[in-house]
Amino acid sequence: MSDVIAEQRTRTNWAGNVTYRASGLARPTSVDEVQRLVATTPRLTALGSRHSFNEIADTDALQVSLADLPPVLDIDTERRVVRVAAGMVHSQVAAGLEARGWALANLASLPHISTAGAVATGTHGSGIRNPSLAQAVVGLEAVRADGSVARVDASSPDGALDAHRVALGALGVVTAVELAIVPTFRVATTVHLDLPWDAVESSFDRIMSDAYSVSMFTSFDDRGARQVWVKHRVDEPEPSVDLVALGARPATGPVHPGENDPAGVTEQGGVPGPWSERLPHFRSSFTPSTGAEIQSEYLLPAASAVAALRELRPLEELFAPLLIAAEVRTVAADTAWLAPSSGRQSVGVHFTFRRDAAAVAAAIERIEDALAPFDARPHWGKVSAASAERLHAVYPRLSDFAALARDLDPTGRFRNPFLARILT
Structure with a gap:
């Protein structure tokens, strides 16, 4: 069996806002090793690519990475x-x-x-x-x-x-x-800038449904949707909404969602390319920084999107020194019990903040107060202030899931502090 690594160096998540408390890290190289490790370890938590911004993958016991399993x-x-x-x-x-x-x-x-x-x-x-x-x-x-x-x-x-x-x-x-x-299919991405708020509100549904994938980026300031990314499947009808007529202007070159160096973004300008190189915002060949950021996201019923954005706009002064970018996207309804879009057509409002934990915590409290009337569900891998009671209220199957977890793991082998808090 591969050795458990009791690392002396400090280990963190991708963004550096969570320092792991794990006693060690195991990197099994086969499923057999995973089986033996699970069977002989009192408590352990699976660790993915460390891109969660909360403590969902943290533990005071053992972390297990599957990155060394043979690729299949x-x-x-x-x-x-x-x-x-x-x-x-x-x-x-x-x-x-x-x-x-x-x-x-x-x-x-x-x-x-x-x-x-x-x-x-x-x-x-x-x-x-x-x-x-x-x-x-x-x-x-x-x-x-x-x-x-x-x-x-x-x-x-x-x-x-x-x-x-x-x-x-x-x-x-x-x-x-x-x-x-x-x-396989091909996609072309076009970007428009500075779509006014009145156009966002009056044409939101038309814009978001006009192509295979659409994202709006905003700082909640007077620029409105400062970027609108339209990702069009080239085997489908061309987008029909004239964003210029609605007050936006075409981007004259590549842009970054956070208005940073666009070198790492996937190709824009309406140039068709494979789905794998257009649906992500960032190139697979680009190695993300360990960026000084904290992310939070909430999914709410699609019909509430415009009203929710209207409630967030008065927070502009709070966001100004802190917010790198907010992204608004649509997500179709899921059947998964705990999917944030489970059972309802949804709109996600995603926030990327500068890495200032105290300021972000205060901002999140204000955001969650603003979004409370819209039955907003926090993303499981992002930072949230939601209590266990609130999570159970907005995720109707969470109690059923907690019961299943107790049945399948009666001794709490996979339980960590994050799960212990929410699986009540």
């Missing part, structure tokens, strides 16, 4: 399914699929995140027809608390697949996922 990318063309090793990142999966003429229907904005970690936290891309990445899961394999491997798919009883799609690491260590795939 097996395509079943008849079922239109790909089986991938859980530790692989989306850029690896996307490149392998594209090379063989296949695609995932959607990707997150950053392609460097682990496949299993993105699924487990309800991470999503954008598009009124595109649910979260977890909805693409048609099967998975998880090492249970006793070290056995369980397969879960659509034939499993009692809605088990929907319970496992977004599982927060509470039901076992996922070692492989099966994802629905589609034939």
Whole structure:
């Protein structure tokens, strides 16, 4: 079995705002090793690509990385399914699929995140027809608390697949996922700048549904939506909303969502390219910095989006020194119990803040107060002030999930402080 590494150096998440308290890090190189490790370790927590901004992957026990498991990318063309090793990142999966003429229907904005970690936290891309990445899961394999491997798919009883799609690491260590795939497709991204607020409000639904994937970026200042990214599938009808007529202007070159150096963003300017190189906002060849930032996100019913943005605009002065960018995206309804878009067409409002923990905490309190009337659900991998009671109120199946976690893991082998707080 691979050694458990009791590292002396300080270990943090991707952004550096969480310092892990784990006693050590295990890097098994086979599923057999994962099984033995789980069976012989009193408590452990799976660690993905460290892109969560809260303590969901933190523990005072052992962390387990699956990054050293052998890469697996097996395509079943008849079922239109790909089986991938859980530790692989989306850029690896996307490149392998594209090379063989296949695609995932959607990707997150950053392609460097682990496949299993993105699924487990309800991470999503954008598009009124595109649910979260977890909805693409048609099967998975998880090492249970006793070290056995369980397969879960659509034939499993009692809605088990929907319970496992977004599982927060509470039901076992996922070692492989099966994802629905589609034939490859091409996408072209165009960007417009400074869409006025009155146009955002009057034409929001038309704009957000005008292409395969649409994102608005704002600072909640008088520029309105300072960037509108329209990602058009070239095999579908051209977008019909004239953003210039609504008051925006075309970008004359590549732009970065945070108004930084655009070298790392995927190609814009309406140049068609593979889905794998257009659906993410950032290039897979670009290594993200360990950026000094903190992220938060809330998903709310799509019908409430304009009203919610109107409630957030008075916070402009609070945001001015702190907010790098806010992104507004659509997400189709999921069936996963704990997906932030479960059961409803949704709009996500995502905040990227400068890494000032105290100031961000104060801002999040104000944001959550503003969004409370809209039944907003916090993203599981982002920073939130929501209490366990609030989470149970906005996630109707959370109590059912907590009961399932107790049944499958009665001794709390996969429990960490984050899960102990919410699985009441």
